[in-house]
Amino acid sequence: xxxxxxxxxxxxxxxxxxxxxxxxxxxxxxxxxxxxxxxxxxxxxxxxxxxxxxxxxxxxxxxxxxxxxxxxxxxxxxxxxxxxxxxxxxxxxxxxxxxxxxxxxxxxxxxxxxxxxxxxxxxxxxxxxxxxxxxxxxxxxxxxxxxxxxxxxxxxxxxxxxxxxxxxxxxxxxxxxxxxxxxxxxxxxxxxxxxxxxxxxxxxxxxxxxxxxxxxxxxxxxxxx
Amino acid sequence: xxxxxxxxxxxxxxxxxxxxxxxxxxxxxxxxxxxxxxxxxxxxxxxxxxxxxxxxxxxxxxxxxxxxxxxxxxxxxxxxxxxxxxxxxxxxxxxxxxxxxxxxxxxxxxxxxxxxxxxxxxxxxxxxxxxxxxxxxxxxxxxxxxxxxxxxxxxxxxxxxxxxxxxxxxxxxxxxxxxxxxxxxxxxxxxxxxxxxxxxxxxxxxxxxxxxxxxxxxxxxxxxx
DNA sequence: CCATCTGATTGACCTAAATCAAGGCGGGAT
DNA sequence: ATCCCGCCTTGATTTAGGTCAATCAGATGG
Numbered sequence: 001x002x003x004x005x006x007x008x009x010x011x012x013x014x015x016x017x018x019x020x021x022x023x024x025x026x027x028x029x030x031x032x033x034x035x036x037x038x039x040x041x042x043x044x045x046x047x048x049x050x051x052x053x054x055x056x057x058x059x060x061x062x063x064x065x066x067x068x069x070x071x072x073x074x075x076x077x078x079x080x081x082x083x084x085x086x087x088x089x090x091x092x093x094x095x096x097x098x099x100x101x102x103x104x105x106x107x108x109x110x111x112x113x114x115x116x117x118x119x120x121x122x123x124x125x126x127x128x129x130x131x132x133x134x135x136x137x138x139x140x141x142x143x144x145x146x147x148x149x150x151x152x153x154x155x156x157x158x159x160x161x162x163x164x165x166x167x168x169x170x171x172x173x174x175x176x177x178x179x180x181x182x183x184x185x186x187x188x189x190x191x192x193x194x195x196x197x198x199x200x201x202x203x204x205x206x207x208x209x210x211x212x213x214x215x216x217x218x219x220x221x222x223x224x225x
Numbered sequence: 226x227x228x229x230x231x232x233x234x235x236x237x238x239x240x241x242x243x244x245x246x247x248x249x250x251x252x253x254x255x256x257x258x259x260x261x262x263x264x265x266x267x268x269x270x271x272x273x274x275x276x277x278x279x280x281x282x283x284x285x286x287x288x289x290x291x292x293x294x295x296x297x298x299x300x301x302x303x304x305x306x307x308x309x310x311x312x313x314x315x316x317x318x319x320x321x322x323x324x325x326x327x328x329x330x331x332x333x334x335x336x337x338x339x340x341x342x343x344x345x346x347x348x349x350x351x352x353x354x355x356x357x358x359x360x361x362x363x364x365x366x367x368x369x370x371x372x373x374x375x376x377x378x379x380x381x382x383x384x385x386x387x388x389x390x391x392x393x394x395x396x397x398x399x400x401x402x403x404x405x406x407x408x409x410x411x412x413x414x415x416x417x418x419x420x421x422x423x424x425x426x427x428x429x430x431x432x433x434x435x436x437x438x439x440x441x442x443x444x445x446x447x448x449x450x
Numbered sequence: 451c452c453a454t455c456t457g458a459t460t461g462a463c464c465t466a467a468a469t470c471a472a473g474g475c476g477g478g479a480t
Numbered sequence: 481a482t483c484c485c486g487c488c489t490t491g492a493t494t495t496a497g498g499t500c501a502a503t504c505a506g507a508t509g510g
């Protein structure tokens with residue numbers, strides 16, 4: 001089944017696709033298709049030869065391994081917006097785990113040989129990919145640091161400052177997603193986010209108008225994060 | 226200044242070096258040297274041409290950017306065991322940030338052109354790197370999930386199960402690092418780790434003898450994580 | 451042998467944030 | 481209009497885990 005434009009756009013934002021030029025991406029798309037899995041349906045088994053790697057559009061994929069003792073161990077749960085089996089794709093050989101839909105799930109299946117060929121034949125693309133992945137890893141390290149050594153309030157402030165465009169005229173942020181999604185990304189409950197914003201509003205540091213937040217004192221906020 | 230064997234070993238464990246063969250690594254080492262920075266000393270400036278990328282041996286590196294408005298913004302703090310400026314190395318051009326020692330700091334400076342040349346001339350190496358980085362990213366995603374949606378006790382149990390060798394005869398774990406380091410990795414205080422272990426001991430789920438921990442009921446523990 | 455130091459443990463206490471519960475508000479559909 | 485139904489906010493309560501502090505066991509060293 002082919003990808004619709006919304007799926008393609010979502011896929012393009014994935015870290016393995018973002019570094020591709022438009023023509024390269026179109027080339028990859030020509031070797032891709034959508035698979036819809038029912039709950040529990042198997043996508044591939046441990047030991048199968050690697051033919052594709054995947055990107056989750058919706059639902060959740062369960063990557064599990066069957067130990068010699070027979071018990072099944074969940075190795076990873078893959079959520080929308082993330083790839084899986086890319087490491088296997090790059091190395092070739094056989095899949096080290098089973099992949100099943102944990103619920104009804106849609107994935108993009110991308111041709112493994114084709115993508116490896118693309119990377120092999122293009123040193124520049126390879127370096128772009130490595131560069132992109134390096135940056136992503138630094139972001140994730142920072143995210144882990146934030147979660148462990150900053151308070152919820154500090155993470156909220158950090159998020160607001162992050163969203164602030166570089167040289168913006170008025171220091172204001174428009175939230176592009178519902179507040180409960182932001183709360184989840186920051187690792188806090190929606191109630192807590194609401195309370196933090198209320199407290200900052202009380203201190204005159206910000207103004208909140210629905211999804212529009214004006215940062216009244218960027219310096220003070222920066223000192224708090 | 227040259228690397229001593231301990232430094233080289235530490236560097237080899239970094240994600241960019243782990244995929245290299247011994248001869249490739251030796252080749253990289255031949256183009257590497259150690260720089261010792263005093264507190265506040267500059268390693269490179271924003272806008273300098275990219276000549277090296279780096280690995281922190283000890284201390285902390287402060288990566289900061291000077292905004293047009295003149296104020297200095299800390300972009301990243303890099304701790305021992307991590308690389309920095311690798312993304313810039315892969316892309317070439319100029320460093321997008323300043324790098325300074327936040328305290329007295331030792332780093333390995335690796336020749337940028339040489340490493341890029343190595344990767345460019347060796348498609349297999351390139352794929353090994355991409356594969357390794359993919360795996361690392363999955364690990365980090367899991368770490369973030371753990372931090373946000375598991376309790377401290379669950380993370381401790383998860384850690385113990387992780388350390389458990391695949392088909393070990395006796396289900397026991399020998400802690401290779403001091404407890405306070407483990408606590409830090411799990412994002413909790415040493416006191417909390419101690420309490421969690423005490424509670425598990427109280428429930429007869431584990432036995433603790435100094436740095437040796439025996440898992441009495443692996444299944445029960447697995448259910449709790 | 452004692453002095454000291456480091457890491458681990460335990461207790462008392464406190465704070466940040468989760469949870470539970472009750473409205474409020476705007477946008478659709480009927 | 482009225483009724484819902486998400487989404488957000490706010491309040492009351494609970495709890496996990498951090499902080500502070502005392503103690504203890506081993507290690508090191510004079």
